[in-house]
Amino acid sequence: MVSITGLIATDPTARIMKGGTLIVQFCITTEEDGDSGWTQVVMFRKVAERAAAVLRRGSHITVEGILKLSPWVDKDNITRWSKRMIAIHMEVS
Secondary structure, X not given: OEEEEEEEOXXXXXXXXXXXXEEEEEEEEEEEOOEXXXXXXXXXXXXXXXXXXXXXXXXXXXXXXXXXXXXXXXXXXOEEEEEEEEEEEEEEO
């Protein structure tokens, strides 16, 4: 498990999957050792219900879950990494 703390950079979007499962997605921005970064966050079921009710762009949040890193190549042929977290817990401050 990994924890990430930051500000919500985009208003959360909610949708319901075919089987009735609620999904909420948003991006948070973080700063670590002077570097800023973005993390896409995905939440399901009960934590998604709570997130949809209370989170807005600009909220300060700590999310805990499983972090997945994916490589991609930019226009200058430099390998970059995108971060996506499947969150199972959140705390709003």
